[in-house]
Amino acid sequence: MAKITDVSPLAPAAFPDLPVIEGVEFATAAAGIKYKGRTDVMLAVLAPGSVVAGAFTRSATRSACVLDCQDKIGGAAEGPAAILVNSGNSNAFTGKGGVASVQAITAAVSDVCDVPVGRVFTSSTGVIGEPLPHDRIIDVLEGLSRNTDAADIKGAAAAIMTTDTFAKGASAQVEVDGKTVSIAGIAKGSGMIAPDMATMLVYIFTDAQIDQAALQSIVSGANEQTFNCITVDSDTSTSDTLLVAATGASGVAVAGHDGFAQALHGVMKELAHLVVRDGEGATKFVEITVTGAVDDADAKIHALSIANSPLVKTAIAGEDPNWGRVVMAVGKSGAAADRDRLSIRFGDVEVAKNGWRSEDYSEDAAAAHMKNDHIVIGVDIGMGDGESTVWTCDLTHGYITINADYRS
Numbered sequence: 001m002a003k004i005t006d007v008s009p010l011a012p013a014a015f016p017d018l019p020v021i022e023g024v025e026f027a028t029a030a031a032g033i034k035y036k037g038r039t040d041v042m043l044a045v046l047a048p049g050s051v052v053a054g055a056f057t058r059s060a061t062r063s064a065c066v067l068d069c070q071d072k073i074g075g076a077a078e079g080p081a082a083i084l085v086n087s088g089n090s091n092a093f094t095g096k097g098g099v100a101s102v103q104a105i106t107a108a109v110s111d112v113c114d115v116p117v118g119r120v121f122t123s124s125t126g127v128i129g130e131p132l133p134h135d136r137i138i139d140v141l142e143g144l145s146r147n148t149d150a151a152d153i154k155g156a157a158a159a160i161m162t163t164d165t166f167a168k169g170a171s172a173q174v175e176v177d178g179k180t181v182s183i184a185g186i187a188k189g190s191g192m193i194a195p196d197m198a199t200m201l202v203y204i205f206t207d208a209q210i211d212q213a214a215l216q217s218i219v220s221g222a223n224e225q226t227f228n229c230i231t232v233d234s235d236t237s238t239s240d241t242l243l244v245a246a247t248g249a250s251g252v253a254v255a256g257h258d259g260f261a262q263a264l265h266g267v268m269k270e271l272a273h274l275v276v277r278d279g280e281g282a283t284k285f286v287e288i289t290v291t292g293a294v295d296d297a298d299a300k301i302h303a304l305s306i307a308n309s310p311l312v313k314t315a316i317a318g319e320d321p322n323w324g325r326v327v328m329a330v331g332k333s334g335a336a337a338d339r340d341r342l343s344i345r346f347g348d349v350e351v352a353k354n355g356w357r358s359e360d361y362s363e364d365a366a367a368a369h370m371k372n373d374h375i376v377i378g379v380d381i382g383m384g385d386g387e388s389t390v391w392t393c394d395l396t397h398g399y400i401t402i403n404a405d406y407r408s
Contacts, residue, residue: 010277010285010373010393011166018153018171018184021205023047023247025148028159029140033133034088034126039159041137043144044203045113046081050247052121053216055223057240063092064102065122066241072118074212081119083203083243084109084137085160087188090239091124091132101134108138112145123201123241125188126162153205157186160201164188164278170270172263179252181208181260185244185267189275200227200275202242204267207250214255219244222265226272229300229390231307232279242268276391281398284316286375286391292343293386298335300388302381305333313395316375321366323351326379341382346370354382 024046028039046052054073056066084105091098102122110117124132149155157167171184185204219242227242244264254260277285288306293299306312306329315322323344330337340355347369350358369375375394 007165008278009283012274015154015157015167016169016171018169019173019182020150021182021184021247022150022207022249023050024205024245025150026152026156027144027148028152028155029144031086031136031140033086033136039155040087041140041144042083042085042156042159043109043113043141043148044083044156044205044245045115045145045148046083046245047247047249048080049077050081050245051077051210051212051215052081053212053219053244055219055227055242059240061093063090063124063239064094064098065091065124066239068102068106069121069123069241069243072121074216075118077212079116079119080114081121081245082109082113082115083121083123083245085123085201085203086125086132086137087160087162088126089124089130089132090126090128092239093129094131097131101132104134105137108141112141121243123239125160125201125239153184153186156203157188160186160188162188163280166278168271168274168278170267170274172267174259174263176252176254176257176260179250181250181252181254181263182206183208183263183267185271187271187275189278200240200242202227202268202271204242204244204264204271206244206246206264207248207252208246208254208260209248209250209252210246210255215244215246218261218264222261222268226265226268229388230272230276231304231390231392232276232282273391276393279393279399281396281401282393283396284373284375284394286313286316286377286393287389288377288379288392289387289389290379290381291387292341292380292382292384293388294336294381294384295386296388297386299381299386300390301335302330302333302337302379303388303390305329305335306377306379307390307392310395313392316370317394317396319367319370321346321351321363321370323366326377327352330379330381336383337381338383343380343382345376345378347372347376
């Protein structure tokens with residue numbers, strides 16, 4: 001694998017202080033699955049009665065652990081639960097052997113942690129097509145189970161990384177009926193990032209009290225506006241997994257409470273943005289908002305066409321306000337558009353209006369905006385009320401360097 005020595009220039013200054021979520025404990029270990037000298041297995045043990053909601057890749061070649069999690073989501077919340085994650089090997093495209101690995105790991109976690117096997121959720125991330133050495137994971141389970149710590153969510157975030165250059169975390173607290181409900185989440189993701197969802201693993205924990213169906217409804221809705229609105233390279237992974245666990249330890253019922261739903265949405269959005277900020281080789285965080293489309297679905301098609309265009313992304317990397325490439329990306333998207341109604345902005349700079357270059361267009365002002373590390377592109381289709389915002393990054397030589405040597 002290519003050596004990653006520098007943290008992304010778009011990374012936050014430090015890992016945030018996340019609240020301890022009562023009812024969940026973490027442990028990490030170095031199993032030597034692929035990486036040397038670093039942790040690569042994470043265990044989270046959830047209190048009895050915890051409910052788990054999720055969202056997953058819709059890839060036709062999704063991994064055995066994704067399929068296993070999908071089968072278990074929505075099951076009875078009886079007894080404790082556990083989440084076991086490994087990095088370095090995705091256990092994807094591994095046939096019957098991959099299924100056997102999932103079964104072996106879930107059975108071992110069930111035995112060691114005294115958790116019903118139907119409540120053990122696993123994830124794997126890394127190279128596709130190589131057998132998972134699951135015995136190495138099973139060998140560290142005893143140690144993991146003896147060393148859980150409610151405060152070690154930072155360690156958990158580090159253990160799930162692959163080509164990530166920094167650990168990702170986000171949190172929120174919300175008052176419900178005068179009591180505090182806490183949310184804390186971690187994520188990994190850097191490349192192979194595109195809607196449905198991305199090569200991401202995301203785990204969010206809350207002490208809220210809510211039933212599984214209500215939590216699933218919130219998670220599914222928020223996912224469409226967060227993780228399904230980011231793209232680094234337009235490639236969708238075999239392993240995407242988002243799990244949200246509610247332990248109920250606060251005793252505060254949140255079903256139907258807009259504040260909780262908004263807080264959870266905010267945590268998901270922040271984690272999604274952190275994934276883009278760690279896009280392989282990224283130097284620019286790019287926000288693309290499309291308005292005036294026939295409907296929201298068309299707006300998202302246009303926005304993703306712009307966000308996924310190599311020509312747009314390389315122009316951004318070169319700090320070139322080449323708005324003609326935005327025109328091209330809208331035209332090829334397949335969604336409804338009218339050349340003579342199209343308007344474009346780079347930041348506050350109007351570059352095109354109603355199908356023509358703006359009379360007030362300033363190349364210098366547009367170029368100045370492109371020097372920022374947060375680029376904003378606004379496009380109005382001029383045909384309706386549909387709108388959508390997506391987030392991406394630029395495309396640099398760093399992306400090629402990382403992915404050309406990924407398996408070495």
